[in-house]
Amino acid sequence: MKKFIWMFFLLLIAVIFVGTAVFLYQKSQEAPVVYETTSPFTTTIVKKTVATGKVIPRKQVNVTSQVSGVVDELYVTAGETVKKGDLVARISMAPNMVTLNHAESQLESARISFNNAEDELNRQKNLLEQELVSVSAYNKFRLSYELAKESMHSAENNLLLIREGATRQSDLVSNMIRATADGMILDVPHKEGAFIVESSTYGAGTTVAALADMTDMIFEGLVDEAEVGKISEGMELLLDVGALEGEPFSAVLEYISPQGQDDQGTIKFEIRAAVTLSDKLFLRANYSANADIVLDKREDVLAINESNLLIEEDQYFVEVQTAPQQFARREIEVGLSDGINIEVVSGLAESDKIKQQ
CATH class of the missing domain: 2.40.420.20 (conserved putative lor/sdh protein from methanococcus maripaludis s2 fold)
Structure with a gap:
């Protein structure tokens, strides 16, 4: 019995040894590499470079007021299309008190001069009827009267312009703001009741409305200095406007800045390209866009x-x-x-x- 147990034990050890050897041999054999x-x-x-930028109108105009005052009424809203001369807003005058006081003083002085000239003309007319003065002497007083009358009317008109923005005889009212070009209203930054400052030689004044020709759009972007030497005017661009999930817009490069600018530590050059508009998609001002500039194509x-x-x-x-x-x-x-x-x-x-x- 003991002999049988020993034989079984030795057989088991032999099986384990052989199995281990076979396992280690198979593991040592590397599988052949199969190449795809x-x-x-x-x-x-298509070899291309990318410029980042935005789409803007080629022509954008800020409509300002010729007078200072408060916006009394607005006649347009953003998105409307207007023609040159269309009414944009009406301004309630807020004249400078020193200027107003000076205009009132000028009018009062002109009235006094006119009244004196009128009295003297009437006196000279009586003398002429009595043949006590000559016609030529009378005409001198009549001329002085006409000049005084004209000065008074001029002072009245000047005061009306300061107070109301227009004269009685004028069709052009300075407190009525009109569009200075054809286009679409992009923004009306100030609401009714807001105070605005007139445009002058010292400043542009407050913008009443911004308008632009949305049928003439350009891409304005920046190109890295490493790529700017590879591009030239007349090259084709493909614009990818992220806000519009449609086909890309095509454009033609028309300007490359001769001077670079620092953009976060790198030198980049401004470019502009004329955009071909789509009949299906409306291209809004200041849309962000990436432009693929085609350098070469096979x-x-x-x-x-x-x-x-x-x-x-x-x-x-x-x-x-x-x-x-x-x-x-x-x-x-x-x-x-x-x-x-x-x-x-x-x-x-x-x-x-x-x-x-």
Whole structure:
């Protein structure tokens, strides 16, 4: 019985030993590497750089007032289209007290002069009727009367302009603000009751309304100094407006700034491009946009993924499959790259299979 137990025990040890050896041997054998392959393909390669910026109207006008005062009534709201000369707002005058007092004093002085001239003209008229003065002497007093009368009317008009913004004879009222150009009202920054300051040689004055021609839009953006030497006027741009989930807008580059500007430690150059508008999508002022500037383009060319390319000094290679899981290095000539795909000028055919790196 004891002999049988010992034999069973030794057999168990032998089985364990053999199993362990087999396991370790199998584990030590590495699985063969299977390489995946791909083929060249025909595509269009576009090399481009990106400019960030916004879309703005080419012409934007701030409508200001010729007089200071309070906005009494507004005739427009943002989004309306107006013509040059259309009423925008009416201003209640708030004249300078020193100017008003001076105008009132001038009018009072002119009235006194007119009354004196009128009295003297009446006296001279009586003398003329009695043939005590000559006609030429009478005409001198009549001229003085007419001049005094004109001065009084001028002083009255001046006071009316200061108080009300218009004269009795004038059709143009300075406290009635009118559009200075055709376009769309973009903003009416001040509401009724707000005080505004007149425009003068010392300042632009308070903006009553901002308007622009929304049929003539431009892209205004910045290009890095490393890319600005690669672009030129007349190049095509594709605008991606993030707020509009539609097809990109096309534009034509028309201006590159001759001077760079510091933008967070890097030098960038301002560019402007004329935007071709869409009939389906309304392009609003100050939309953020990215512009893809097409530097070069190749249509329907043979290409490979650039990650499958081997580069040694100035030479370019790929590994072409010669038999299943067997590859040979082949030199090729490459062309334009967009950073993902690269053009194959020569050295490969569309039927070739190359190793994926």
